[in-house]
Amino acid sequence: AFAHIEKQDKTINSFVTVTNKEEALKKAEEVQKLIDEGKLTGPLAGVPVAIKDNMCTKGMLTTCSSKILGNFVPTYTATAVENLEKAGAVIIGKTNMDEFAMGSTTETSAFGATKNPWNTEHVPGGSSGGSCTAVASEECSYALGSDTGGSIRQPSSFCGVTGIKPTYGTVSRYGLIAYGSSLDQIGPVAKDVTDVATILETIAGHDEKDSTSVKRDDYNFTEALVDDVKGLKIGIPKDYFGDGLDKEVKDSILNAVEVLKSKGAIVEEFDLSLVEYAIPAYYVIASAEASSNLERFDGVKYGYRTQEYEGLHNMYKKTRSEGFGEEVKRRIMLGSFVLSSGYYDAYYLKALRTKALIKKAFDEAFAKYDVIIAPAAPTTAPKIGSSLADPIKMYLGDIYTISVNLAGLPGITVPCGKDSNGLPIGMQIIGDCFKEKTIIRAAYAYE
Ligand code: GLN
Numbered sequence: 001a002f003a004h005i006e007k008q009d010k011t012i013n014s015f016v017t018v019t020n021k022e023e024a025l026k027k028a029e030e031v032q033k034l035i036d037e038g039k040l041t042g043p044l045a046g047v048p049v050a051i052k053d054n055m056c057t058k059g060m061l062t063t064c065s066s067k068i069l070g071n072f073v074p075t076y077t078a079t080a081v082e083n084l085e086k087a088g089a090v091i092i093g094k095t096n097m098d099e100f101a102m103g104s105t106t107e108t109s110a111f112g113a114t115k116n117p118w119n120t121e122h123v124p125g126g127s128s129g130g131s132c133t134a135v136a137s138e139e140c141s142y143a144l145g146s147d148t149g150g151s152i153r154q155p156s157s158f159c160g161v162t163g164i165k166p167t168y169g170t171v172s173r174y175g176l177i178a179y180g181s182s183l184d185q186i187g188p189v190a191k192d193v194t195d196v197a198t199i200l201e202t203i204a205g206h207d208e209k210d211s212t213s214v215k216r217d218d219y220n221f222t223e224a225l226v227d228d229v230k231g232l233k234i235g236i237p238k239d240y241f242g243d244g245l246d247k248e249v250k251d252s253i254l255n256a257v258e259v260l261k262s263k264g265a266i267v268e269e270f271d272l273s274l275v276e277y278a279i280p281a282y283y284v285i286a287s288a289e290a291s292s293n294l295e296r297f298d299g300v301k302y303g304y305r306t307q308e309y310e311g312l313h314n315m316y317k318k319t320r321s322e323g324f325g326e327e328v329k330r331r332i333m334l335g336s337f338v339l340s341s342g343y344y345d346a347y348y349l350k351a352l353r354t355k356a357l358i359k360k361a362f363d364e365a366f367a368k369y370d371v372i373i374a375p376a377a378p379t380t381a382p383k384i385g386s387s388l389a390d391p392i393k394m395y396l397g398d399i400y401t402i403s404v405n406l407a408g409l410p411g412i413t414v415p416c417g418k419d420s421n422g423l424p425i426g427m428q429i430i431g432d433c434f435k436e437k438t439i440i441r442a443a444y445a446y447e
Contacts, residue, residue: 001048001092004139013114014134016053017061018093024048031088043198045088050140052131053094054101055081055186056175060091064177065109066099068323069303078175079210080144080186080203087202092140095130099325100294101151101179103127104394105387108327113384116158118423122381125155131189132159142190142199146176148183149282150376150401156189156413157376157426162443163189164196167433168408169214171200172207178293180286181212183405193414193444197221200436216434224437229445230264232438235369237272240400246379252417252425257373260446270368273361275399277354282402283395284338284351290328291335297323330391359407366432371442373429374400376413380423400428410436414443 002021009015028048034040051057054064056074063069077085085091098108106114106129114129116122117137124133128145132155135143145152147165156163164187171186178184188199201222206215234257241250261267299305299319306318324332338347365372377397387394404411410433413426427446431439 001138001140004137005093008117008137009139011115011120012117012133012137013112014095014130014137014139015050015093016063016065016096016111016130019060019091024090024092027090031090034088040088042087042202044084044202047089047141048092049084049089050093050095050131050134050143051081051091052097052128052143052145054097054146054177055144056177057081057091057094060094062094062177063111064100065097065111066324066328067110067304068297068319070110072303074175076175079172079207081175083203083205095128095134095143097130098127099328100177100290101127101146101148102290102327102331104150104154104397105382106130106155107384107388108325110325115384116381116423118160119421121383122423123158123384123387125158125377125381127151128189129155132156132161132163135159135161135189135191142188142195144186144203145189146184146186147405148180149286149405150398152187152189153376153401153411153413153426153428154398157428158381158424160415160424160426161189162192162196162412162414163187164200164412164436165404165410166200166204166436167410169212170204170216170436172205172210172213174207174209180289181293182289183286193412193440193447194222194225196412197225197440221436221440224440225444226441227445229260229442232260232265232371232442233369234260234265234267234442235365235372236267236269237275237372237374238269239272239275240374244378244399245375248419249375249377249379249425253373253375253427256416256427256446260442263445265442268369270365272365272372274354274358275403278358278403278406279395279399281351281354281358282398282406283334284347285355285406287331287335288339288348289335291332291339294328294332299323327391355406358403362403362407362409362432370438371429371431373427376400376426376428380419380421380425404430408433410439412439412443414447416446
């Protein structure tokens with residue numbers, strides 16, 4: 001992993017922080033000793049992992065790719081990361097991301113853009129871009145990402161790796177620096193379905209430290225790694241395959257669906273209503289929650305503080321003006337606006353009602369189908385620089401991923417082809433709440 005990092009990371013920029021090599025090797029030796037003594041037997045023991053830089057790691061810089069947390073070293077570790085460490089994982093570094101996970105290209109990082117390893121003129125997607133490029137370029141064996149509106153599934157698609165966003169509440173959010181708390185979930189990014197199922201099994205679990213964490217009956221996700229989709233009912237939302245979807249992406253996904261059909265799955269098209277409301281509802285809710293969550297970064301409690309100021313209010317103002325990037329400020333302003341009196345009912349409350357209707361539309365779909373198959377993004381990875389100038393266009397690119405977060409559902413992206421420029425295409429398989437095993441089974445059978 002270190003050899004790959006040394007060779008490629010100057011160009012790709014997957015990492016904000018790389019673990020000191022001697023320290024990582026020492027840790028690996030300690031793990032090896034435990035393996036030799038029979039005290040550690042799991043499949044992740046000794047395997048190098050990269051962690052998205054919005055998950056707290058005790059004693060190790062955790063920046064959210066923001067200047068405001070540029071010097072923040074947490075005093076505790078996120079539960080998901082702790083679960084990996086208990087299983088013997090060796091943290092190789094912290095990966096680059098869109099600042100505070102706000103973005104779809106990993107270009108809003110305060111520490112420079114990450115490049116797509118398949119073609120460095122293109123973005124890797126985002127916001128978990130660094131996690132996906134680190135896996136795609138073999139700088140680590142697997143990585144953790146977070147997904148508020150597609151941040152695991154979309155960059156997985158752009159980088160040709162496999163990533164899963166679990167049902168809301170499955171993986172503890174304790175120690176994950178919040179963006180949109182009602183939408184955020186941590187999930188694994190890896191080379192194949194077997195790996196993501198194995199990692200998910202290790203990081204998932206009830207956690208008293210996260211009040212939205214659920215106690216599930218079954219966390220044995222690897223049991224679903226069986227090559228059998230006979231009779232599996234697949235719904236294809238017609239509205240997801242119409243105008244706006246790139247032809248090569250569409251053809252690749254529909255070919256993949258044919259593979260599942262040839263293995264005995266039953267495929268049917270249907271109307272998933274309300275699709276056009278997902279983006280406005282998501283951006284109102286996510287920004288509202290972000291504006292509240294980001295209040296805490298004020299120059300007092302964490303990270304960066306402006307050098308010169310007159311009085312407390314001036315210190316807050318200057319710290320936040322200098323510490324946050326443009327996209328983050330845009331979200332804070334939008335979020336504060338939709339939560340302000342007079343606009344709360346018109347925007348925020350309406351978005352919450354829309355969210356409930358979207359959930360209902362999915363409930364109706366899952367009464368008929370076991371899984372829904374969709375693109376993860378309308379195109380393959382765009383060129384670097386083409387999205388930053390037009391944020392609305394970037395938001396529109398989230399059309400196929402965000403309703404899954406609004407409804408709290410699990411979704412997995414598996415690679416299903418390449419476009420004529422050699423850029424990867426992913427297929428998204430969406431399941432009903434708590435049906436990770438069904439989407440893992442479908443993904444595994446395809447792969
Ligand atoms: N692109 C979406 C946003 O900017 C989703 C990001 C995410 O899932 N963290 O909000």
